Amino acid sequence: MKVLLALITLFFTTLLLTGSVFAASTPVYPNCVNPQTSPNVENDGIHGIVGNSNTFSGNDKVYKLSSNHTVEQCFCANNGAGIQTNWLETTGLSQDDIKVLVSQGWIFVPDGSAWGLDPNPYLAQNISYACIGGSASIGGNVSGAGDGLSDGKSDGKSDGKSSTPSNSVGQVLSGQVLGASTDPGQVLGLAFTGNTQFITGLLISGLFSLVAGFMLKKVK
Amino acid sequence: MHYISRFFTYLGILCILLGAFLTYQHFNPALLSFTDFEKPQKVVIQHSASPLYLSIPSVHIGLPIYAAHIINNQWETTTLGVSYLIDSPIPGQRGNSILYGHNWQVLLGNLVYVKPGEKVNVLFSDHSSKQFNIIYTTIVNPTDVSILTQSRDTRITLYTCTGFLDSKRFVAVATLE
Numbered sequence: 001m002k003v004l005l006a007l008i009t010l011f012f013t014t015l016l017l018t019g020s021v022f023a024a025s026t027p028v029y030p031n032c033v034n035p036q037t038s039p040n041v042e043n044d045g046i047h048g049i050v051g052n053s054n055t056f057s058g059n060d061k062v063y064k065l066s067s068n069h070t071v072e073q074c075f076c077a078n079n080g081a082g083i084q085t086n087w088l089e090t091t092g093l094s095q096d097d098i099k100v101l102v103s104q105g106w107i108f109v110p111d112g113s114a115w116g117l118d119p120n121p122y123l124a125q126n127i128s129y130a131c132i133g134g135s136a137s138i139g140g141n142v143s144g145a146g147d148g149l150s151d152g153k154s155d156g157k158s159d160g161k162s163s164t165p166s167n168s169v170g171q172v173l174s175g176q177v178l179g180a181s182t183d184p185g186q187v188l189g190l191a192f193t194g195n196t197q198f199i200t201g202l203l204i205s206g207l208f209s210l211v212a213g214f215m216l217k218k219v220k
Numbered sequence: 221m222h223y224i225s226r227f228f229t230y231l232g233i234l235c236i237l238l239g240a241f242l243t244y245q246h247f248n249p250a251l252l253s254f255t256d257f258e259k260p261q262k263v264v265i266q267h268s269a270s271p272l273y274l275s276i277p278s279v280h281i282g283l284p285i286y287a288a289h290i291i292n293n294q295w296e297t298t299t300l301g302v303s304y305l306i307d308s309p310i311p312g313q314r315g316n317s318i319l320y321g322h323n324w325q326v327l328l329g330n331l332v333y334v335k336p337g338e339k340v341n342v343l344f345s346d347h348s349s350k351q352f353n354i355i356y357t358t359i360v361n362p363t364d365v366s367i368l369t370q371s372r373d374t375r376i377t378l379y380t381c382t383g384f385l386d387s388k389r390f391v392a393v394a395t396l397e
Contacts, residue, residue, distance in 0.1 A: 030366035033356035033393045034316065034377070080336055082356070129358035132336040189362045190389050191295030191303070194323045194381025199242045206235030213229030219221055 026101065029065070032074035032084040032129055039074075040064045047075060050085065050115060050124045051107045058133060071117065080133035086125040087117065098123065245299075245324065271311050273343040274302050274319065274378075279330040283321065285342075297322065302378075308368075311342045312350040312396055317376040318368055323390075328380035332390045340376065340394045352376055352394035359388050367391050 030036050039061035046055050058077035065072060071087040089112065090098055102108055106123040113119040275282040288296035288303035297303050302321040309315035321328040340352040352375070359382060360367060367377055374396040382390040 028366070030369070031358065031360060031364055031391075033358050033391060034367050034369055034371055036366065036369045036371075082358075127358075129356060130336050132355050189293075189365065190360075190368075190379065191297055191320050192362070192381070192386070193297060193320055193328070193379070193389070194386030195242055196381075197385035197387070199239050200385060202235045202239035202242070206232045206237075206239060208232070209228045209235060210232030213225050213227070213232055216221060216225035216228060219225075 026086075026088060026125075027065070027070045029070070029072050029084075029086040030063075032072070032082065032127075035061070035063055035072065035074060037063060048115075049075075049083070050109060051126065076131040076133055078133040080131055082129040082131040084127040084129060086127070087112075087115075088123045088125075089118065090121045090123055093123075101125075269310070269344045269346045269348065271304055271342050272345050275341045275343075276331070276334060276338065277341070278335075278338040279333045281328065281330055283327060285319070295320070299324075299327075302328065309370075311352070311376050312344075312374060314372070314374050316369065316371045319376055319378045321380055323380040323382060323386065328378070331378065331380050331392060332382050334392050340378070340392075342376070351397045353397050354392050354394045356391075356393040358391050359383065360391055362387075362389055364389075367393075 041062040042060065044059050046057050047060050048055055056075070056077050058075060060076075061074045063072045063074070064070075069089040069091060073085040073087065074082065075085070076082045088101075088106070090108075093101075098108065101123055106125045109115065109122040109124055111119055112122040115122075270287075271285045273283070274285055284301035285304045286298040286301050287306040288298065289306060290296070295303070295305075297320070299322065302319050304311075305318035305320070308318040311317040311319070323329050323331070334354055334357060336354050336357060338354050340354060341349055342352070343349045355375075367379070376394050377391060378394070379389045379391040382388050
């Protein structure tokens with residue numbers, strides 16, 4: 001009986017307390033589908049990919065964000081496979097932070113100068129998206145891979161132009177809904193447009209309650 | 221003990237019935253009826269040429285559009301069609317028009333199958349229509365509000381839930397042709 005009550009309590013406590021997970025904090029990168037500023041560098045050609053030994057043909061846009069510590073790259077291959085690469089200079093990050101981010105899928109790049117960045121260690125994160133490409137890509141399939149800053153050459157290394165600052169640096173306004181009549185700063189997330197989680201929770205809770213009800217009925 | 225047993229039994233039955241109803245609502249293709257969507261009383265937005273109907277023929281989506289607000293960081297949603305964030309530009313005007321809806325089979329469940337290059341049509345209350353070309357699709361976290369930011373081009377951003385337990389958002393961005 002006590003075990004049963006403990007299990008019931010544990011179940012509902014777990015339901016209430018789920019959601020908080022530790023994660024190293026990283027800057028907010030605007031999504032490539034709406035980068036909110038003009039690219040610092042844009043070119044077409046053959047590009048190298050960080051974390052991938054293949055070369056790819058397509059359009060490459062590089063956005064320097066608020067400081068030298070963050071760079072965003074939006075690469076659209078000719079086959080329509082897009083990769084957003086978020087670059088984060090490791091300056092200011094502890095070894096523990098770096099380890100956590102690497103465990104979360106970030107790629108550690110010991111020397112950013114190989115990709116046109118400052119000669120410091122960087123972390124790179126690749127995120128897939130789909131875009132309108134041109135002709136077929138060269139050198140491999142982009143899907144599931146990531147890219148780095150590129151120079152249009154097939155060696156996969158950068159010419160260094162992509163990190164050149166411009167007037168657009170610092171104009172990124174992520175996290176805001178500009179032009180909306182509601183207070184843009186209060187928009188903390190997107191609408192919840194699904195209820196699968198709620199339905200699953202209901203069904204599991206229902207089954208658990210039924211089992212508990214039947215078991216309690218047998219207890220004198 | 222008898223009362224506790226009854227309580228859990230009734231609670232379990234209630235939860236399962238509610239879950240079953242919501243599951244039925246999620247997947248039932250006959251739940252929505254569009255036969256009267258052209259009636260003026262279905263127009264919620266008061267603009268002269270407000271968006272009425274959205275269609276994506278390639279994935280068999282055709283839904284009425286309802287105006288919605290963000291109030292205290294809560295997004296209004298409808299179970300009858302697509303929600304249009306009325307604080308964003310009217311589709312076809314310069315900027316980023318935000319539309320969203322549930323991922324139910326009868327609503328935007330098929331949105332995840334759209335691909336760049338496919339078309340989105342928006343019909344307006346003045347019987348005009350505008351066609352948009354999907355240029356990007358992506359999956360983002362619910363906290364990635366960068367997709368909502370105003371743009372210099374004329375675009376619509378359409379999104380719905382996706383992923384395990386609806387933990388992600390599928391986003392399609394289309395620009396005016």
